[in-house]
Amino acid sequence: MLKRIATDQLRPGMYLHELCGSWMDHPFWRSRFVLKSLADIEKIRSSGISEVWINVEVGMDVDGGANETEVREEIERELEAAATAPSPLIDLPRSRDEQLAQARKLIGRSREAVTSMFAEARLGRAMDVGQGRRLVEEIAGSVMSNPGTLLSLARLKTQDTYTYLHSVAVCALMVSLGRQLGLSDAQVREAGLAGLMHDLGKAVMPPPVLNKPGRLTDEEFAIMRTHPERGHALLLEGGSAPPEVLDVCLHHHEKVDGSGYPYQLAGDQISLLAKMAAVCDVYDAITSDRPYKMGWDPGESLRRMAQWKGHFDPLVFQAFVKTVGIYPVGSLVRLHSGSLAVVIQQNPASLLTPKVKVFFSTKSNQRIVPEEIDLGSPWCKDKVMGCEPPDKWSFKDIDRLWAGEAARP
The missing domain is CATH 3.90.105 (Molybdopterin biosynthesis moea protein, domain 2)
Structure with missing residues (x-):
């Protein structure tokens, strides 16, 4: 037990x-x-x-202590409570395929821009955040018109693109979370810029450490922990980064219980934007595949993060759950009917009833013809019973099921 x-x-x-x-x-x-x-x-x-x-x-x-059943029931109650507040209804463009295609193109352009910024930093050139601001405008526009699409697609990374697309993903998550928290348009864009620049210090980390295909040694871990201060120094030298961006770059690894780094700040010593970045940074990192670790399922990641008491600000984390949904796009879920499905789109009116693609029957233990079901439809009698770990079933094509061709490397 x-x-x-x-x-x-x-x-x-x-x-x-x-x-x-x-x-x-x-x-x-x-x-x-x-x-x-x-x-x-x-x-x-x-x-x-x-x-x-x-x-x-x-x-x-x-x-x-608490057993598995007690913990699972506690976490489900917390997440469902966080998800009950309605999200704003936003007009979506034509079709999911078009949304995914648009988001994929934007991610490609964003990766090139962030790669260029990191290269400039490695060469010791002063950082000008002007290019970053233009990119944030484009990312913010995509997040506002296609909620969930860019956030989910940016999670799909290769080993070679992780460092750069992680910055793009955190930027998009910060924009979406900022809107959920009711920040002004100007504050939302500052949050997005902070997310884009938060890991700039990794540009000057030793490549053998940054790209190591395995667990870091204690000495290598200590080197990587200097990246917030190194990034802050690069932005400070450039002279164009606003205080909010400098703050997030320096403090996105702080925890509300004071056990983070580099300064062990706690509670209200940590700014709102840094608390937001802490959640967004960890969520994207743990849901992304790494050379030495497969990413966790998005829905299961939220449930694990909810257990890490003292890591995140509770109110910020609740808002984050509303941002990505209690069952984020790409989550593998079990339905009351006994079928397994992957979440393909959120229902803005109810985060507990997303649109899913059913593809597997646990009763017959075999694949079935994929079918899209809107669990929020008044005619739908099925419902989500909980998240399922993909590795339990050895599914290799979960991402392609929800993202189609946009999931290709």
Whole structure:
């Protein structure tokens, strides 16, 4: 049986099943092993992770904690509460295929622009955010006219494009989250620019460390943790970045409980935009494939992030859930009918009833002819029962099911 406990309850002899945090936050190559020493326990605690899952069937138990059912019910209640507020209705352009094609073209142009900016930084040239502002305008326009499309498509990256498209994705997420939080148009664009520039410091990280196809050593991890300060210095030298952008670049890895970096800021010491960037940065990182780690399913990622107490500002995270949907586009879900489906579009009137593409029957354990179903239709009797981990079913074409040709590398 699995049980979630606080890290201060860890003892040698326990079987660690999973760390309640992003793989970027902890120093272990694997997360399932018997804790044999106090040094390993201290390493977990010092990483800023406050809770873990243990398997009490193969390791030592402890009083307290919560079992899988209790945690799942708690998280579902929290996410459904966050999703109940209606989102603004926005006119969509012609068809999903056209939306995806437009978004793919914009992502291509954005990748080229961000690649150029990073190259300038590597050459030691002063950064001018003017080019970034023009790009933010285009990204903001796409997000406002095609909610969900650009956000979801920007999640699909290759090893070679990750660093650049991550900046584009965080920019788009910041714009969308800023609108959800009711920021002014000017503030939304500053948030987008901050998202675009937040990882500029990675441009001057040693390539063998930045592009390493595996877990970083402690020394390499320490080098990567300098990227917020390096990026802040580059923007400060350029002289054209507004204070909000400088702040986000420096503080997007801070956590509300004070366990982040580089300055261990806590609570209200962290600005709203930096709190927004913390959520957007982590969500895009953990849902994207990396050389050493497959990205988590979007819906499952939200459920895991909801468990990381002390990492994110609760109100900002609730707004983020409304931004991407309780079942984000690309999520694999199980329906009441026993079918499996992938989410293809949000329902602005109800985030609990998205449009899905059904493609697998768990009753017959085989593929069926794909069919699009609008769960928000008054004639639809089916409903989502929960997210499903794609690796449980070994599906290799989830992205192509919802994005079509736009999902190709």
